[in-house]
């Protein structure tokens with residue numbers, strides 16, 4: 793194969809791979825702030841079953857944690873699984889949303905691979921990783937907060953249910969979320985990329 797043919801073949805592969813990413817339409821003018829045609833949209837029904845890479849920054853009065861990882865959001869299985877890298881060891885956390893307390897604490901099994909045998913801990917926690925159900929924004933009467941530009945995902949809709957703001961693209965895919973909690977002046981900012989939606993559930 794000549795160099796030029798090889799080059800052409802490589803280009804074709806790249807184009808085919810890009811074409812498999814679903815194309816999302818532009819948001820209508822009715823969702824654009826200060827547009828004469830603006831009308832607050834209904835809260836979107838989101839794609840609930842997905843995996844994604846993420847970066848997350850959590851800070852409060854005393855700490856600042858920046859971590860990266862891979863997340864599996866699955867209301868069908870009642871769980872969120874997070875594999876993350878932070879500080880000196882990789883860790884894996886499973887949040888079992890089938891087992892929550894009256895005040896919203898979630899059963900969590902955390903495994904830290906920091907020794908010859910992994911360290912395993914289980915208990916109820918205040919989860920940094922909410923489970924995203926298809927209709928959670930609609931059920932909560934979420935408020936549209938305009939179109940905003942997010943790192944990795946371009947222009948997306950911001951939709952808020954206190955204390956969480958969720959970012960949703962025009963294909964109804966969640967691309968990240970922020971939340972705050974006043975007690976310890978906590979804020980968590982999370983962005984997803986390499987998002988794979990599982991349809992047909």
Ligand SMILES: *[C@@H]1O[C@H](CO)[C@@H](O)[C@H](O)[C@H]1NC(C)=O
Nearest residue numbers: 881904905906907908910911
């Ligand atoms: C692993 O991390 C846990 C939780 O911080 C700690 O209790 C344990 O001593 C650590 N193990 C090693 C071998 O460092």
Ligand SMILES: *[C@@H]1O[C@H](CO)[C@@H](O)[C@H](O)[C@H]1NC(C)=O
Nearest residue numbers: 891898899900901914915916
């Ligand atoms: C529910 O979660 C708690 C706290 O992690 C745990 O002790 C308990 O075994 C869990 N129960 C079930 C049925 O999984």
